[in-house]
Each structure stands twice: as C-alpha cells, then as structure tokens.
Amino acid sequence: MTESANRALLPAGLRDMLPPDAEFEASVVHSLMSMFARHGYDRVKPPLIEFEESLLDGAGGGTSSQTFRVMDPMSQKMMGLRADMTPQVARIAATRLGSQPRPLRLSYAGQVLRVKGTQLRPERQFGQAGIELIGSDDAGADAEVLVMTAEALDDLGVPGVSADLALPTLVPAVFAAYGINGETADRLRAALDHKDSATVAAQGGAAAPLLQALIAAAGPAARALAELCALDLPPAAAAERDRLARVVELAGADLPSLTLTVDPVENRGFEYHTGLSFTLFARNMGAELGRGGRYQGGGGEPATGATLFMDSVLAALPGPKPAKxxxxxxxxxxxxxxxxxxxxxxxxxxxxxxxxxxxxxxxxxxxxxxxxxxxxxxx
Amino acid sequence: MTESANRALLPAGLRDMLPPDAEFEASVVHSLMSMFARHGYDRVKPPLIEFEESLLDGAGGGTSSQTFRVMDPMSQKMMGLRADMTPQVARIAATRLGSQPRPLRLSYAGQVLRVKGTQLRPERQFGQAGIELIGSDDAGADAEVLVMTAEALDDLGVPGVSADLALPTLVPAVFAAYGINGETADRLRAALDHKDSATVAAQGGAAAPLLQALIAAAGPAARALAELCALDLPPAAAAERDRLARVVELAGADLPSLTLTVDPVENRGFEYHTGLSFTLFARNMGAELGRGGRYQGGGGEPATGATLFMDSVLAALPGPKPAKxxxxxxxxxxxxxxxxxxxxxxxxxxxxxxxxxxxxxxxxxxxxxxxxxxxxxxx
Structure with missing residues (x-):
C-alpha cells in the first residue's frame, strides 16, 4: 500500500464525504430544518459530548453499549460521545427549557457516533435531523409529528413515502389483562416478534385467539383498523386502538397521499416508546428513513417526536444537479x-x-x- | 441542587445552544458555505473521528495534546476526535482527491472538540467553517482566500472587518542569513514575540538593526510595506516581502474597504505555516474570528486556506431577527x-x-x- 493510500484509510463504518455528496447532504438538512422552523419548531444544539450520567439517563440508557467514552481531564468524570440526539433534546426540554410554555416544539440536526455498526446500518457516524413535540397528549400532536416528517421527505423528492404504525404498549396491555408474565410473556413476545402464530396458539392460553387476531390484523391502515375495531380488547389496549384510529383519520385528512400500514404487534426498536410509534420508508428501499413516537418526557410529561436518518434519506433521493x-x-x-x-x-x-x-x-x-x-x- | 439542575450540568467548556442561537448559528454557517460554493469551493465532510496516526500526521501533529482518544473496538487501534478540521481536509486533498485537477478548491464546516479550553477560547467544542485552495503558488491564491473570508464576514454583517498579515518565514530567513541558531535563536524569537526591542538590540549581533526595524515596521499595511521595502533583506526574506506587497495590492483592488495591518515578526499560531498568513478581527473585539495562510500540502504541494471560528463570528454579529x-x-x-x-x-x-x-x-x-x-x- 502506498503512503497516500495508507493515510486515506479510515476506521470501518467511517468515511469522507466528497463533492458533490457533502454539499448535497448539507442542503437536504437545511431544507428539512427550514421546514421544521416554518412549523414553529425551534432549533437546539446539544454538545457532541457530555457527562455519561446525563447522556445515558432515562431513554438514553438504550444507547449505553453503543456509546464511546472518554475521561474528562478537567472534572475526572467520564463523558460519552452521543450515539443518539433525542435523549439530549429531552434533557434540554426538561431542564433548561423546563419553564417554557407547553406544548414545546424543538428541532435538532447533528452527527452521532456509534461504537459498532449494525447489519442494516454499517455506518458508525451518521446525521440525524428531527423534531420533538413536548407537553401535549392530544392525538393532534401524534398526527402533526407523523405528517410533518412524512411530508418533509415527500417535499425533498423521496419517492413513495410510507409509514408503518405501531402500538408498542398494545401487547403489554393484553398480557396484563390476561395475567401473562415472566417466562411465558418472554416466549410469547419472541413469537409475536416473528409473527409465529402457531407458537402463540400453543402457549397463549386464553389470550391466544386475541393475540393471533392481532398478528393477522397487520396490513394497510384501513383494513387493520377495521379488524382491530372488531376485537374485544382490554380497556388500556382499546384506548391505544382508538388513538390509532384518530391519528390515521387526522393524517389521512392532512396528507392523503401518505401510505399508512399498521402492525399491531410490532415492538422492536420501540422499547422506550409509550404509545403510538411509526417507522418511515421509501418505495423499494429496505432501510428505514426515520422513526418516531410517543415517549415519557422529564417529570412524566407527555411527548412525541421523530428522527430522520440522513444516510438513508440521501440514499432514497436522486442525486444533486450539477452546478453551472x-x-x-x-x-x-x-x-x-x-x-x-x-x-x-x-x-x-x-x-x-x-x-x-x-x-x-x-x-x-x-x-x-x-x-x-x-x-x-x-x- | 435539584435533580433537574443536576441533569443540566455539562462539562466545562461544553454547552447547549438554545433558541434562537442554534438556528442563528446554522443560518450563518449556511450563508458562509453558500458563498464559498458560489466561488467554486466544493464541500467535503471528513468524519468526526479517525485513526490517530492519520489525524495527527503532518500539520495535524500540532493538535496532539488537544485531541481526545478512544479505542476502536473493531480494529483495536487508537482513534482521535478531531480538534481541527484542516489537517483532515489536507489529507482528503492529498489522497482521495489526489488525482483531481489543480488548483483544487475545497470547503468544509463542522464541529471540533478539544481536551482543554484556552483563556482566549474557553469552549471545548466549537464550529469551524473554512476553505482550502490547493496546488497554486500564485499570489492570486493568497489574495483570493484572504478576500473571500474577509468579504464573507462583511456580508454577514460583522462590523469593521480587518486582517492582520504575518510572514512567519521572514524571521527564520533573517536568522539563516545571519547564521543565528540554537539558544540565541530561541532567545531572540522570544524577544521578537514580545516586541522586546532592547533584548533584540543586546543579543541580535549584526542582525540587531534589521530585526529592530522589523519590529518597528508593524502597523497599517501601506506604511509597513514602505518601511519593509527600505530594508536590505536577505533574498528569501525579500521574496516574502514582495509576495506580501502583491497580495496587499490585489486585496486592496478587490476589497478596498478591508483594513489591512502587517506584523512582520508575528509567529505565534503560525508554526505550521510556510508563507503569507493572516488573522481576521472585527472592530472592538479581541478574539480572532478566523485565521489562514500558506502551508505545505501532501507531497510538498503549495496550498493556502483559512478557517473561521463560529463562536467568535457569532459573538461579532448582531443577533437574529425574531420570526413572525x-x-x-x-x-x-x-x-x-x-x-x-x-x-x-x-x-x-x-x-x-x-x-x-x-x-x-x-x-x-x-x-x-x-x-x-x-x-x-x-x-
């Protein structure tokens, strides 16, 4: 290897963005953030690095194994390099902006670093751009976040934007109502994750028919909702279903072109979510472009938000036009x-x-x- | 301290940017990068983190003590978090863009992290935005980089932009011509740094009158150049002076409003520069807004460039207008x-x-x- 090739070697999952890609990414982020700003979302910018104990607090704990640590020579405390910006924005909303009127609308864009890539996302550094809507429990808040991010992708030129809606608290509500817990719950959860109706039938006891019906209900939003409405759900689960119906109605009115599907038993990646959640996709692309949903803000405040992953968003777009x-x-x-x-x-x-x-x-x-x-x- | 105040505590020198500052910074960076793009500077985006050996190679070595390190679990090699983007851009120019036609014009913007703040810049994270012009030894290249960055600040609304020009190779050329080296050179260098004419007179030997004249020549560009032209400089130093005269002439024609001063013995902060260098200031502000100058690119290629420091640039600007x-x-x-x-x-x-x-x-x-x-x- 020549000296120059050697110097160009970067750690796996990290890369130099060259012309015209680097400029294109910046212009896409600028468009997204401008759109969020026009809807009243105010930008915040947390630091790349902060004390581990605040970075990994609450929902941030989910990124602990993905977070690089360094020692702060000034305080002799450990700091973490953010692997996700959303816990930082939640921290800002709960502390520095804790006394601002609610609902509070915030936006952010920046780079995150991860210790290891995944099969679906081998990059160890990528850009996030997102919004948080804090302090409202209205279905209108869920719809606003869903519609805005989907519309933003649409405006950028992403072909065939669709959203897959999930209700991560639905299955836990059914488990609770039927007294399912411990190892049985774990086995059923795994079976639901794999849409394994046979195992659910064998191990679900009295809840089996309902859980099988939930698996079968996955599909286009209108049909899924019709099937869910025909089910006799325990009250907490029924409330989630009604919320889903209202959000589908609001989103359909605001952005009729958006394709909506529902997967009532989907849970993966939504472990920290407390209500209606969604994943955004583009036509003919496997990688998700973004995800969002309800979570519990500081002091138990209701909150919802969404993050777009810039690497996938760029991959879904036609390239930039050459300059004159x-x-x-x-x-x-x-x-x-x-x-x-x-x-x-x-x-x-x-x-x-x-x-x-x-x-x-x-x-x-x-x-x-x-x-x-x-x-x-x-x- | 309450739990919420505790969570808001960030390491010294790191901070959350809140509305409207975060949006304002992003809009200023966007304006700068758009201006650079209109002048044919193509954006590149190196990663936040890369192998220590490539990050601290060459001119990057100057930031070694300021660089956070982490172990890469995939390669088991040490990586560094960039403390400066310019060595990364120089690396890209020499390697990935090594076969692109010269002169090569590149731009970049991003965040850098430093282990400790300084008295003048207590921030440990701040934004850089800059340009590199690689592969031309023409005085026109020096003038282009100087004028563009000064004009960019002017366009943003920075009041009273001025540039302090330095020739970091001038004093070494005089030392070489007079056979000054070792401890004498170190003592004289320190005296020149402090504009200590008495010590220069006492220890400068045959070079003392010339070195004293160089100290005295500092000031507005026209007067400084007149004084420098009256001096009998050794050939290498005379070539630097002639380059300075040409750049002052070109910059004066292109941007007559720019205040130019010259400090012929200035050296601090330009240790890695190989020719005409400059520091940008705003009226009534002590902190520098940016700096730039000639350096040696990969394979000894002539290069010049400049970096703006976003924290100082924002401090020099009137704040953003509130949105309707x-x-x-x-x-x-x-x-x-x-x-x-x-x-x-x-x-x-x-x-x-x-x-x-x-x-x-x-x-x-x-x-x-x-x-x-x-x-x-x-x-």
Missing part, C-alpha cells in the same frame, strides 16, 4: 464575477495571469468561460 | 396554514380543539392568530 461553473480569467474585475454569481453561476477564478483561459476552464471542469465579449462555451 | 409567528387553531385546513407559510409566516398549530385560540396564541408566543376572517392581532 463559469471560468473567470485572472485579472477580471471583481464586480463582473459578482454579477454572474448573482445570476446563479458558480465562478471559478483563474490565478495565473499567463494561463490560457480555454485550457484552464476545461481543466477546472467549467463548461463556460468569461471572454472579452461575454460568456463563451468551452468545447 | 402565527397561531393556527386545531382543525384549520392544512392548505390555509401552508399558504401563510409560503408568505413567510411561521405557523404554530393548535392541538387541542377545545382550547381558546386567543389564550393559546399568547401562550405560544404568537403575536398573531388565524381567526375565521383572517389574521387577528393578539393583545
């Missing part, structure tokens, strides 16, 4: 180049007054150059 | 709110259909709300 580059020879008055920039050109200045402008323009990837009589096309 | 917030009651058709957003309003949606719109609007900091007959002012 105009070569401006050395010595051209600055005001001339300025006028062309104001018209949308990218100007590339010549530095060597002796260079041939035609050759230089081509060399610099400019299909046009500024000649004595105006713009000249470069062959 | 319009409260839109729950149940308002989505298209209506959309129409107001298209007109520049930030819309804040009501979530509870039973809430009093007037009370809710006020509570949410909206000075206007959407009533049945259009926009209503909120008392």
């Amino acid at each position: 580059r105009l070569f401006v020879p050395a010595g051209t008055p600055r005001a001339w180049a300025q006028a062309f920039r104001a018209q949308g050109w990218v100007t590339v200045s010549g530095l060597d007054p002796a260079a041939d402008p035609q050759v230089e323009a081509k060399h610099q990837g400019c299909r046009h150059r500024l000649g004595p009589d105006g713009i000249v096309e470069v062959e | 917030r319009l409260f839109v009651p729950a149940g308002t058709p989505r298209a209506w709110a959309q129409a107001f957003r298209a007109q520049g309003w930030v819309t804040v949606s009501g979530l509870d259909p039973a809430a009093d719109p007037q009370v809710e609007a006020k509570h949410q900091g909206c000075r206007h709300r959407l009533g049945p007959d259009g926009i209503v002012e909120v008392e």
Whole structure:
C-alpha cells in the first residue's frame, strides 16, 4: 500500500464525504430544518459530548453499549460521545427549557457516533435531523409529528413515502389483562416478534385467539383498523386502538397521499416508546428513513417526536444537479464575477495571469468561460 | 441542587445552544458555505473521528495534546476526535482527491472538540467553517482566500472587518542569513514575540538593526510595506516581502474597504505555516474570528486556506431577527396554514380543539392568530 493510500484509510463504518455528496447532504438538512422552523419548531444544539450520567439517563440508557467514552481531564468524570440526539433534546426540554410554555416544539440536526455498526446500518457516524413535540397528549400532536416528517421527505423528492404504525404498549396491555408474565410473556413476545402464530396458539392460553387476531390484523391502515375495531380488547389496549384510529383519520385528512400500514404487534426498536410509534420508508428501499413516537418526557410529561436518518434519506433521493461553473480569467474585475454569481453561476477564478483561459476552464471542469465579449462555451 | 439542575450540568467548556442561537448559528454557517460554493469551493465532510496516526500526521501533529482518544473496538487501534478540521481536509486533498485537477478548491464546516479550553477560547467544542485552495503558488491564491473570508464576514454583517498579515518565514530567513541558531535563536524569537526591542538590540549581533526595524515596521499595511521595502533583506526574506506587497495590492483592488495591518515578526499560531498568513478581527473585539495562510500540502504541494471560528463570528454579529409567528387553531385546513407559510409566516398549530385560540396564541408566543376572517392581532 502506498503512503497516500495508507493515510486515506479510515476506521470501518467511517468515511469522507466528497463533492458533490457533502454539499448535497448539507442542503437536504437545511431544507428539512427550514421546514421544521416554518412549523414553529425551534432549533437546539446539544454538545457532541457530555457527562455519561446525563447522556445515558432515562431513554438514553438504550444507547449505553453503543456509546464511546472518554475521561474528562478537567472534572475526572467520564463523558460519552452521543450515539443518539433525542435523549439530549429531552434533557434540554426538561431542564433548561423546563419553564417554557407547553406544548414545546424543538428541532435538532447533528452527527452521532456509534461504537459498532449494525447489519442494516454499517455506518458508525451518521446525521440525524428531527423534531420533538413536548407537553401535549392530544392525538393532534401524534398526527402533526407523523405528517410533518412524512411530508418533509415527500417535499425533498423521496419517492413513495410510507409509514408503518405501531402500538408498542398494545401487547403489554393484553398480557396484563390476561395475567401473562415472566417466562411465558418472554416466549410469547419472541413469537409475536416473528409473527409465529402457531407458537402463540400453543402457549397463549386464553389470550391466544386475541393475540393471533392481532398478528393477522397487520396490513394497510384501513383494513387493520377495521379488524382491530372488531376485537374485544382490554380497556388500556382499546384506548391505544382508538388513538390509532384518530391519528390515521387526522393524517389521512392532512396528507392523503401518505401510505399508512399498521402492525399491531410490532415492538422492536420501540422499547422506550409509550404509545403510538411509526417507522418511515421509501418505495423499494429496505432501510428505514426515520422513526418516531410517543415517549415519557422529564417529570412524566407527555411527548412525541421523530428522527430522520440522513444516510438513508440521501440514499432514497436522486442525486444533486450539477452546478453551472463559469471560468473567470485572472485579472477580471471583481464586480463582473459578482454579477454572474448573482445570476446563479458558480465562478471559478483563474490565478495565473499567463494561463490560457480555454485550457484552464476545461481543466477546472467549467463548461463556460468569461471572454472579452461575454460568456463563451468551452468545447 | 435539584435533580433537574443536576441533569443540566455539562462539562466545562461544553454547552447547549438554545433558541434562537442554534438556528442563528446554522443560518450563518449556511450563508458562509453558500458563498464559498458560489466561488467554486466544493464541500467535503471528513468524519468526526479517525485513526490517530492519520489525524495527527503532518500539520495535524500540532493538535496532539488537544485531541481526545478512544479505542476502536473493531480494529483495536487508537482513534482521535478531531480538534481541527484542516489537517483532515489536507489529507482528503492529498489522497482521495489526489488525482483531481489543480488548483483544487475545497470547503468544509463542522464541529471540533478539544481536551482543554484556552483563556482566549474557553469552549471545548466549537464550529469551524473554512476553505482550502490547493496546488497554486500564485499570489492570486493568497489574495483570493484572504478576500473571500474577509468579504464573507462583511456580508454577514460583522462590523469593521480587518486582517492582520504575518510572514512567519521572514524571521527564520533573517536568522539563516545571519547564521543565528540554537539558544540565541530561541532567545531572540522570544524577544521578537514580545516586541522586546532592547533584548533584540543586546543579543541580535549584526542582525540587531534589521530585526529592530522589523519590529518597528508593524502597523497599517501601506506604511509597513514602505518601511519593509527600505530594508536590505536577505533574498528569501525579500521574496516574502514582495509576495506580501502583491497580495496587499490585489486585496486592496478587490476589497478596498478591508483594513489591512502587517506584523512582520508575528509567529505565534503560525508554526505550521510556510508563507503569507493572516488573522481576521472585527472592530472592538479581541478574539480572532478566523485565521489562514500558506502551508505545505501532501507531497510538498503549495496550498493556502483559512478557517473561521463560529463562536467568535457569532459573538461579532448582531443577533437574529425574531420570526413572525402565527397561531393556527386545531382543525384549520392544512392548505390555509401552508399558504401563510409560503408568505413567510411561521405557523404554530393548535392541538387541542377545545382550547381558546386567543389564550393559546399568547401562550405560544404568537403575536398573531388565524381567526375565521383572517389574521387577528393578539393583545
């Protein structure tokens, strides 16, 4: 390996973004954050690194095994490099912005680092952009977060945006009503995760028919809701179903183009969620573009939010359009180049007054150059 | 201390940016990067973390004591959290973009982390935004980088932008010509750093008059250049002076409003620079807003670049203008709110259909709300 190849070697899962990708990512984040801002979401920016004890508090505990630690030489306490920004934003909402009026709408965008990649997401650094809506238990809050993130993806040009809705507290409510716990609950949970109706039938006891019906109800939102409404659910589960019905109705009115599916027994990745949750997808793409849902904010405050994963979002988009580059020879008055920039050109200045402008323009990837009589096309 | 205050405690030098500051910083970075892009600078984005051996290679070695390290569990090698992005961009230029045509123009923006803050910059995390112009030794390259960064600050609204020019190789060239080295050189270097003309006179030997004249020449660019031109400099030093004269001339033609000063013996902070360098300031502000200059790229390639420090840049700017917030009651058709957003309003949606719109609007900091007959002012 040459010295230069060696220097380019990066740890697995980390990479250099080159032109035009780096600019494209930044412009997509800018569009997303501008849209969130127009809906009254105010941006916050927590630090990349903070004390482990605050970073991994509450919902942040889920990222503990994924978090790099370093010692703070000033306090001699351990700090963690964030693996997820949402616990940080929840911390800000509960502490620094604890006395702000509710509902509180916050947005954020930034990089997160993880100790190891997963099969689905091998990257160990990626960008997050998201929103949190804190202090409202209304179904309108669930619908707003779902519709806004789906619409934001739609506006960016992501083809065929869909959302898969989940109710992570539904199965626990059924278990509680039927007195299912301990190892039986664990076995049933695993069977539900694998949509293993046979095991559910064998081990579900009195709850088996209901749990099997929940597995079978997965599918397009309208049909799933009809099936769920026909079931005799225990009260806590019925309340979740009614919330789901209301959110589907609100989202359908606001964004009729959004494809909604429901998986009533889905739980994976929503371990810290306390109510209606969702995963966003694009047509023909396996990787999820984002996820969100209800959680418990500081002091038990109701909250919901969603995060978009920039690596998947970029992969779902057609690439950026190439810029119109105009070569401006050395010595051209600055005001001339300025006028062309104001018209949308990218100007590339010549530095060597002796260079041939035609050759230089081509060399610099400019299909046009500024000649004595105006713009000249470069062959 | 309450539990909530405890959770808000961050390590010294790290902080949460709250509304409206976080959004303001992002918008300033966006403006800077857009300007760089319009001048043909293509954005790159290196990872936050990479192998220590590549991060601290070459010019990166200067940040070694400021760099947090973590072990990579995948490769069992040490990684460093970047304390400066410029060595990363130089690495990308030399390796991944090594075969791209020169001059190569790159831009970057991102966060850096440092083990300890300094008295002048107590922050341990701050944003950098900068440019690199690689592969040209022309004075036009030095002038382009200087003028672009100064003009970018000017465009943002920074009052009284000035640049202090330095020639970090000038004094070494004089030392070499007069055979000054070892401890004498160290003592003289320290005396020059403190503008201590008496010690220079006592210890400078045959070079003393010249070194004293260099100290005395510091000041506004026109006067400093006149004094430098009157001196009998050794050839290498004379070449640096001529480069300075040419850059001052080009920058004066391009951006006459830019105040330029020269300090011929300045060296601190430019230890890795190999030619004309500069520091950017704003009127009435002690902290530097950015710095730049010539350095040696990969394979000895000539290069120049500049970095802006976002914390100082933001401190030099008047704050952001507050947004026009319009409260839109729950149940308002989505298209209506959309129409107001298209007109520049930030819309804040009501979530509870039973809430009093007037009370809710006020509570949410909206000075206007959407009533049945259009926009209503909120008392």
